Amino acid sequence: MDVALKIWRYDPESGERVLRAYEVDAPEWACLLDVLDLIKDKHDGTLAYRKSCRMMICGSCGMRMDGRAVLACKERMKPLVDAGHVPVISAMGNMPVLKDLVVDMAPFWSKIRAVKPWLDPGYDEVAEKERIVSQQQMNAIHKESLCIMCGCCVSECNSMESDPEFLGPAALAKGFRFVGDVRDHADVARLNELNEEHGIWDCTRCYFCNERCPKGVDPRDAIAKLGAESIRQNVDHDMGAKHAKWFVKSAETTGWLRETELVPKTQGVVSAVKQVGFALNLAKHGKVPPPFPPHVAKDVKEARALRDLVRMQGREGAAGIVQGEHALAQIEHVLDADPDSAPASRIAPEKAGGKSGGD
Amino acid sequence: MDAKHDVLVIGAGCAGMRAAIEAHDAGADVALVSKIHPTRSHSGAAEGGINAALGNASEDSPEEHAFDTVKGSDYLGDQDAIEILCDEAPDDVYQLENWGAVFSRTEEGRIAQRPFGAAGEPRTAYAADITGHVLVHVLYEQVMKRNLTVYEEFFVWKLVEHDGRCQGVIAWNLLDGGLTTIGAKTVILATGGAGRLYTGTTNAYACTGDGMAQALQLGIALKDMEMMQFHPTTLAPTGVLITEGCRGEGAYLLNSEDDRFLKRYAPNAMELASRDVISRAEQTEIDEGRGVDGNVLLDLRHLGAEKILERLHGTRELSMVFAGVDPINEPIPVRPGAHYHMGGVDTDVWGRTTLEGLYAAGECACVSVHGANRLGGNALMETITYGKRAGAHAAEWALTNTTVEVPASAAADAERELNELLDRRDGERPWSIRNELAETMHENFGVFRREEQMQRQGELVDELRERYERVVVDDKGQVFNNDLTQALELGFLLDLASCMIVAGIERKESRGAHARPYDFPDRDDENYLRHTIVRWVEGAPKLEWKPVKLTKWQPMERKY
Numbered sequence: 001m002d003v004a005l006k007i008w009r010y011d012p013e014s015g016e017r018v019l020r021a022y023e024v025d026a027p028e029w030a031c032l033l034d035v036l037d038l039i040k041d042k043h044d045g046t047l048a049y050r051k052s053c054r055m056m057i058c059g060s061c062g063m064r065m066d067g068r069a070v071l072a073c074k075e076r077m078k079p080l081v082d083a084g085h086v087p088v089i090s091a092m093g094n095m096p097v098l099k100d101l102v103v104d105m106a107p108f109w110s111k112i113r114a115v116k117p118w119l120d121p122g123y124d125e126v127a128e129k130e131r132i133v134s135q136q137q138m139n140a141i142h143k144e145s146l147c148i149m150c151g152c153c154v155s156e157c158n159s160m161e162s163d164p165e166f167l168g169p170a171a172l173a174k175g176f177r178f179v180g181d182v183r184d185h186a187d188v189a190r191l192n193e194l195n196e197e198h199g200i201w202d203c204t205r206c207y208f209c210n211e212r213c214p215k216g217v218d219p220r221d222a223i224a225k226l227g228a229e230s231i232r233q234n235v236d237h238d239m240g241a242k243h244a245k246w247f248v249k250s251a252e253t254t255g256w257l258r259e260t261e262l263v264p265k266t267q268g269v270v271s272a273v274k275q276v277g278f279a280l281n282l283a284k285h286g287k288v289p290p291p292f293p294p295h296v297a298k299d300v301k302e303a304r305a306l307r308d309l310v311r312m313q314g315r316e317g318a319a320g321i322v323q324g325e326h327a328l329a330q331i332e333h334v335l336d337a338d339p340d341s342a343p344a345s346r347i348a349p350e351k352a353g354g355k356s357g358g359d
Numbered sequence: 360m361d362a363k364h365d366v367l368v369i370g371a372g373c374a375g376m377r378a379a380i381e382a383h384d385a386g387a388d389v390a391l392v393s394k395i396h397p398t399r400s401h402s403g404a405a406e407g408g409i410n411a412a413l414g415n416a417s418e419d420s421p422e423e424h425a426f427d428t429v430k431g432s433d434y435l436g437d438q439d440a441i442e443i444l445c446d447e448a449p450d451d452v453y454q455l456e457n458w459g460a461v462f463s464r465t466e467e468g469r470i471a472q473r474p475f476g477a478a479g480e481p482r483t484a485y486a487a488d489i490t491g492h493v494l495v496h497v498l499y500e501q502v503m504k505r506n507l508t509v510y511e512e513f514f515v516w517k518l519v520e521h522d523g524r525c526q527g528v529i530a531w532n533l534l535d536g537g538l539t540t541i542g543a544k545t546v547i548l549a550t551g552g553a554g555r556l557y558t559g560t561t562n563a564y565a566c567t568g569d570g571m572a573q574a575l576q577l578g579i580a581l582k583d584m585e586m587m588q589f590h591p592t593t594l595a596p597t598g599v600l601i602t603e604g605c606r607g608e609g610a611y612l613l614n615s616e617d618d619r620f621l622k623r624y625a626p627n628a629m630e631l632a633s634r635d636v637i638s639r640a641e642q643t644e645i646d647e648g649r650g651v652d653g654n655v656l657l658d659l660r661h662l663g664a665e666k667i668l669e670r671l672h673g674t675r676e677l678s679m680v681f682a683g684v685d686p687i688n689e690p691i692p693v694r695p696g697a698h699y700h701m702g703g704v705d706t707d708v709w710g711r712t713t714l715e716g717l718y719a720a721g722e723c724a725c726v727s728v729h730g731a732n733r734l735g736g737n738a739l740m741e742t743i744t745y746g747k748r749a750g751a752h753a754a755e756w757a758l759t760n761t762t763v764e765v766p767a768s769a770a771a772d773a774e775r776e777l778n779e780l781l782d783r784r785d786g787e788r789p790w791s792i793r794n795e796l797a798e799t800m801h802e803n804f805g806v807f808r809r810e811e812q813m814q815r816q817g818e819l820v821d822e823l824r825e826r827y828e829r830v831v832v833d834d835k836g837q838v839f840n841n842d843l844t845q846a847l848e849l850g851f852l853l854d855l856a857s858c859m860i861v862a863g864i865e866r867k868e869s870r871g872a873h874a875r876p877y878d879f880p881d882r883d884d885e886n887y888l889r890h891t892i893v894r895w896v897e898g899a900p901k902l903e904w905k906p907v908k909l910t911k912w913q914p915m916e917r918k919y
Contacts, residue, residue: 011836012836012838013836013837013838027596029596029681040842044833045788045832045834045842046833046834046836048834048838048839048840050395050399051564052395052399052401052563052564053401053403053404053563053564054563054564054597054599055404055599055600055677055681056676056677056680057403057404057491057492057673058395058398058399058400058401058403058563059398059399060395060396060399076680098534098838098839099836099838099839102839104534109396112503117503118458118503118504119458119459119497119500121457121459126453126454126457127453127457128453129453130413130453130456130457130462130470131456131457132467132468132469133464134468135463135468135471138461138462138464141461142461145461145486145489145493145496146489148398148403149398178459181459181461
């Protein structure tokens with residue numbers, strides 16, 4: 001098949017940045033990476049991109065296709081060719097471009113290092129055998145363990161775009177890989193560090209990382225788990241934590257969000273006083289419900305019962321963040337294909353639990 | 360010399376990182392140098408697991424593990440090396456778990472173990488079907504914890520021999536360009552395999568046999584180079600790996616007649632016979648017209664969706680992306696593909712090569728624990744145990760010796776040679792040579808080998824080498840010039856192909872991965888219970904022989 005695509009080239013020696021069009025004859029099974037190889041072989045040996053395993057496990061070939069981060073080895077070209085679409089290929093975002101599709105990963109790795117990404121078992125000597133850990137306990141960090149450090153999530157991170165110092169989805173998912181590991185004994189210290197500025201509460205929850213991760217790691221879910229776990233462990237000095245806590249408290253007591261109290265509870269009294277003028281202005285325009293007497297929602301018992309259920313099931317902290325939106329989607333895919341082979345027992349509790357974004 | 364270290368490890372996959380950690384913990388100043396970032400290493404693509412007689416799924420013992428390995432090797436493995444591997448394996452696996460490896464677990468919370476081909480017990484410890492990935496990441500975590508120096512994206516091009524010792528390397532800096540000389544008291548090769556010699560291969564683009572070829576150029580012996588393993592379950596056309604773990608979990612292999620054909624080849628072990636046996640069975644079925652478009656079928660459907668999703672999730676993903684097949688609903692088309700080089704740099708049980716100061720570990724080395732056929736799950740184990748041993752010995756040697764000297768001429772000579780290549784303007788680009796090499800190796804030096812095809816392949820490689828002498832690199836720049844490094848890699852592959860062919864022609868028997876059904880269909884212990892040794896002498900490979908080390912087990916007929 002004839003594959004046409006455009007590539008944003010960047011030559012560091014001349015500083016030239018230009019969009020070039022290419023057309024190659026590729027086999028029907030070709031992925032984006034195969035097409036790049038054909039271009040490099042037959043058209044232009046100077047085209048630079050990283051690659052290695054070509055089977056979605058080494059994480060080398062992260063790049064953008066039509067503005068979204070992908071692994072080049074995972075993207076089949078045939079559907080695009082059939083649709084007559086000519087994709088534009090460019091380097092990943094949020095990282096300096098070195099040449100063509102190659103970015104400088106050094107800032108990425110320094111953020112990974114910043115979360116002290118190694119198990120801290122609380123002692124030095126090797127246990128005589130393996131530690132006894134149930135499969136269920138291991139499953140708690142299953143998705144984070146899938147991460148191949150390709151950088152696709154970081155490329156797409158909106159928070160990092162405005163704050164380059166934000167730890168970012170990959171490093172935070174790595175952080176949860178240890179916080180969630182029952183064998184790790186530094187979870188409170190880790191949570192304290194991850195609650196600092198540029199940490200978990202600076203995530204804007206745009207969910208682009210979940211959307212673009214090629215491995216189903218769902219970094220935003222990991223960040224939500226870190227938030228929930230922080231609150232469970234009383235690591236709640238950050239405004240983000242206080243903000244989240246107030247949502248819960250408010251829902252539990254009156255059944256809805258008492259916005260007038262949100263600012264003092266989140267930012268403190270001093271900050272709230274400073275914003276009184278703004279609040280009055282809002283009130284004058286009818287944008288603030290009267291705070292007294294507090295209005296209690298009709299079905300507040302339901303909200304309270306939900307809280308009790310969470311406590312009863314021991315699902316406070318990270319365990320309360322339901323894993324597996326991708327997994328669910330996959331199971332649904334199976335259901336569509338062959339209803340008889342669906343593992344019904346796995347679906348029911350996850351469906352009942354619903355999704356949770358963490359706040 | 361731009362930098363120097365006590366121990367310099369080339370390659371940062373499982374063997375390299377495990378060696379570096381051990382050498383560091385012994386007190387040496389260690390650095391890793393790798394042409395790709397450590398977590399990009401191809402160890403991460405290992406799926407099924409790592410073999411150790413933990414006894415978590417059944418009664419087991421290192422001795423049983425050793426016997427299975429000896430038999431699996433078709434008696435070409437060195438039994439002293441195999442015994443060391445199997446004895447040290449359990450503690451080495453516990454160490455990985457202690458570092459945080461996310462192994463799958465038994466009901467009792469111990470490391471889970473699954474059955475694997477040609478193993479008498481369920482011995483393969485695993486992390487779902489991403490065991491290699493999990494190990495690479497846990498080792499890199501430990502590398503970061505120790506703050507080891509890593510020369511990332513430095514392409515090692517030449518080893519430096521001086522004063523009868525290996526004393527460092529010359530590397531091309533991929534990110535910034537230019538040659539860098541790194542001196543070291545000891546150098547450990549951990550550069551992996553050379554699967555890129557073949558079109559259909561499970562191996563990454565990075566697997567170009569760099570370390571083996573560089574050792575060869577220093578006159579160091581390579582051992583059993585004819586022994587290239589073909590994995591029975593790879594996806595057409597690219598050779599992406601489908602793990603043996605599928606068969607470990609109970610998958611069937613079927614031909615076009617819906618027949619579990621292995622009953623005619625390995626009636627007892629069936630799908631869990633050794634890889635060489637199954638690859639030959641598949642190829643025979645395909646050759647005799649019972650294939651499906653050049654493949655056989657790997658059927659997982661009876662395992663059920665739940666088991667597939669839980670234990671073979673990655674396999675399902677690979678199969679869906681690269682073959683458009685969901686194994687929950689359809690069988691996966693698979694065929695044999697080049698997978699693992701049993702041969703490599705000849706070492707002793709401490710990873711020492713014949714050159715003082717130079718060590719090798721992992722797939723690039725040949726200790727030899729795999730002999731003529733490796734068992735699934737033994738490669739990861741070898742990287743860990745022998746990586747550790749090479750690291751320990753290299754550190755000890757480095758700490759008792761003080762000098763590092765790299766003559767300035769070494770860097771100057773390399774610079775001149777490199778410029779000669781970069782300055783060449785007219786000639787052939789490397790890719791057609793690379794493709795021809797890989798296609799013809801597949802055709803003429805594959806699962807079954809014929810004398811005349813091997814001879815022809817030898818001549819063909821010589822022709823390709825002549826063309827390679829005049830090859831042209833398109834990219835003349837400094838920044839991320841992998842057009843240059845890919846050309847250099849092709850040179851490595853050509854040298855190794857010559858070694859494999861010479862050894863293959865001279866081994867006039869069928870043993871393990873070396874199958875000659877047309878002229879020498881049987882194993883010949885009288886004449887060939889010995890290793891091939893190839894050295895590079897005056898621009899060509901020269902063959903010698905070396906006895907196999909037997910300890911407890913005398914060769915017997917091998918049946919599964």
